[in-house]
Amino acid sequence: MDEPNLRLDIVSDPVEFRALKPEWNELWSRAEGRYHQAFAACWLCWTKVAQPRGRKLCCITLRQQGRLVMVWPLVVYRKLCWTVVRPLASESTDYTNILVQDGPTARKAIERAWSAVQKRCGADIILLPFLNADSKLFELASRKRGVVTKTVHPVAVAMLRSETDWRSFSSSLGTLFKNKPGALERRLSKKGDVRIRFLGPEDGEENARLVDWMFHCKRQWADRVDKKGAWLYSMEYRNFLVALLNQTDGEVIARLVVVSLDGAPLAVNILGLGKTCVDDLIGGFDPAYSRQSPGAIATEHCVKWALEHQLDLDCGAGSEKYKGYWSRNHILTMWSMQIANTRWGLLAFQGENLRRLFRWQPPVDKTEESLAAV
Structure with a gap:
């Protein structure tokens, strides 16, 4: 049962997404966020990468007594006959992180966000690139029976x-x-x-x-x-x-x-x-x-x-x-995960050609320059 002082919403309208900016910036400062978690970076990921590629927004927010305490921007798109969900990013070598305020509700917020991804985004396949092995989200995602592949990446x-x-x-x-x-x-x-x-x-x-x-x-x-x-x-x-x-x-x-x-x-x-x-x-x-x-x-x-x-x-x-x-x-140890969220999603990984279509390719040295791709 949902806690009465915690409200989860999914923002799919770009106008509503942009309206989150002041609260998002405040949360980013409180949570000492990384560059890719800043609103400005996520907005550019949307306008310069995701939107031109025909993605749809699926931004999960959580409020505690009206105050924004968590935001996880995702996108949804079709790949052949399957619906795929992945983090809103530049789609190169981007980490998977949930921007969440530290404190006693942080674990609950991440659990709620993960549950929403599985049940409310319509995903057949969930892609989680470069996810920290020590994170709560990795712990939750690893329990999912539909985990098809995990590729390990050392990060210095x-x-x-x-x-x-x-x-x-x-x-x-x-x-x-x-x-x-x-x-x-x-x-x-x-x-x-x-x-x-x-x-x-x-x-x-x-x-x-x-x-x-x-x-x-x-x-x-x-x-x-x-x-x-x-x-x-x-x-x-x-x-x-x-x-x-x-x-x-x-x-x-x-x-x-x-x-x-x-x-x-x-x-x-x-x-x-x-x-x-x-x-x-x-x-x-x-x-x-x-x-x-x-x-x-x-x-x-x-x-x-x-x-x-x-x-x-x-x-x-x-x-x-x-x-x-x-x-x-x-x-640090990071994992790139591909998860079949439905039986139909699992079918996507049963043929070698489709496995190749969705497979993560690990990056190599920046001096020899290759980035991960799906």
Whole structure:
């Protein structure tokens, strides 16, 4: 039975969804949310990715005595003959999280949200990408009899908020591929004028130009190694990244880091900014300068920037050595889950062709650039 002071609603109208913004922002601040949980990021996921792809909103909210205490934005769409539900996201390597106010009702709120997904969204198939193995939602989803696949992803997180200064932190790390922090940049500086800049919404035109440059570099890499994810050629994803970097409707939630040599870009990284943690979303580098490792230089400055701003840094999914190095091997376990919510949904996974259609493809190193796809 529902508790009388807790009211669950499902918002499917984009106008009503946008009207949640003030309460959502307040909840995001209280809950110390991640970048992808901010209203601005979710609104861009809707307008730049989900809506153009024909998705429908299914945003679950929970109020306690009228106050918003939980929000979980989802989308619903048809895949052949099946109805699929997944988190509202850029549909690249996005985590599954429920934004919920910490406290005695948090577990109950997550239980209510999960029950609503199963019973009220009309889902034959539920997709939960990159779900933390230590979360309440993972515990609940794992109990579901219809779990068809679970793909594990190690995620390195550098716990930087406890560090005092960059010098002491970097000197304690040892070497990465025989290089101490700062060595690659000093070596590159012998070739010309090296600059590292963190761009914001005020750099709108340059942000767009560098995002396009990054995708061009990544496509060159994809052609060379024959790994071509759909995201790499997705105009929706490209538009999302540009809009994310340039959004001015509230707090800045993304920055682009660019390493240049004599004015020409060599590497870029895009960071998503949360209340206590930065997400290293995506990056690219000029393959002509691969021996100089400009991508590694960009990553080092991302770590330094996060530390100086007293933020942790999520290095993203993958077991690459540089992630373990900067995180001091602080590794979380994430799972991407596919769940048959109905008998009809289970039928979708019984043939090999349909299993391939819905299968998650784990991402690889951002320096070799591939993102998860369904």
